[in-house]
Amino acid sequence: MCQSHQIAGQARSYRLLSPLYWRRNPVSQSPLVIERQSAVLRLRFNRPEVLNALDVQLAQCLREVFREIAVDPDVRVVVLSGSGRAFMAGGDLNALRADPVGAATRLIEPMHEAIRLISELPQPVIASVQGVAAGAGLSLLLAADLVVAAEEARFNFAYTDIGTCCDGGASWSLPRAVGLRQALSIALLGEGFSAAEALQMGMLTRVVPQAALDEAVSDMARRLASREPHALAHLKRLMRGASQHSLAEQLEAEHAAFVDCARRPEFVAAIDGFYARRSARVQGVAK
Structure with missing residues (x-):
């Protein structure tokens, strides 16, 4: 179940986020933490012990929350981020190893709807990237409208490392972000790259020092929230x-x-x- 924490303003009662659940479960146990700061809604992946690897529960939370955001006029900006040392280091390999076809289907279906919803949302979506963004994490940041990364962030396509192609719309979004030739190089060779390289390729909006990441993203979100x-x-x-x-x-x-x-x-x-x-x-x- 997802967890909501209201910081300021009157938060919408998202369907998945029942008050009974809030009372019974600490934020630390939720795969997705939702924080409302006036017109800015922050969604934080909360599986730091596995570098926020995407599992079925997190994918379902993202899908349901994006469905709600799409019809919430009080939300003007959405920010995606990860807890701990990573943005998101790919999918849940343990589940995929145990049940390759079944787990892939259960994971991909909600994730793909979440990716589609991001592209169709009327609100701008900012990805705030620290640490590692690989596999599904790379697909998610590519789906965002704006991407701000810490200087120390590292990126990797990663799918070929586990003998598969890609998901999350990466085959659609990556060539559009960096061009076909560069996208093929990233995907086929599977070589990691730095934030500076990602910025140069056109994958990122801005790169800032790690200590300045939160403030840079907050400033950007406030500017967007002030626009019509x-x-x-x-x-x-x-x-x-x-x-x-x-x-x-x-x-x-x-x-x-x-x-x-x-x-x-x-x-x-x-x-x-x-x-x-x-x-x-x-x-x-x-x-």
């Missing part, structure tokens, strides 16, 4: 869908999205705020 959510939802949908459209189709989609934003009162309010800030800057220079 409908505009961000349209931007996410337009960017993610662009490769499936012709230029003419994309121009039409942009037109419709812009008009939808313009008809909202927040649009004029944002323009007024822009002029007010510019006027204040000009007056400051004049003084």
Whole structure:
């Protein structure tokens, strides 16, 4: 069962997160810890003893929570992170070894729905990466909209190390992030790489010192939460869908999205705020 912990604001009552369970089970026993900080929802993988390896329970928690987030207008930003020394070091190998086909199906089905939901969420999703991100962990961070990693973070495709191909949409997202040639190199050779290399390849948004990771992610989340959510939802949908459209189709989609934003009162309010800030800057220079 997943565990929720409200930090600030009024948290939505997620279906999986019953108050009775909260009273009976400590946060430390939950595979996924949910923390609400105003409009930012933090999802933290909580299996540090196995470097947050993805098991069926964690995959199911992610699927159910993302279903709820998709219809929660009070959530404006989602942050993914891992407890302890890793973001996520792949899947649960013990379960896969004991029942290869059955465990793979039970694990992949909820994980794949979670990945699809991330791409379709109106809210931006940030991955905060420390330590190792391998296998399923790499697939999850590739599904996120923005990825901030610590300088010490390490990455590995890892699937070929256990004699399989990939899951979690990696064959779709990795070539789009780094290009086909680089994606094939990462996947076929299975060589690990650093945060600096991942940034250079286009896999990451930003790399920061380990000590600055939490603050960098929090700052980014606050900035996103302050933006007009409908505009961000349209931007996410337009960017993610662009490769499936012709230029003419994309121009039409942009037109419709812009008009939808313009008809909202927040649009004029944002323009007024822009002029007010510019006027204040000009007056400051004049003084």
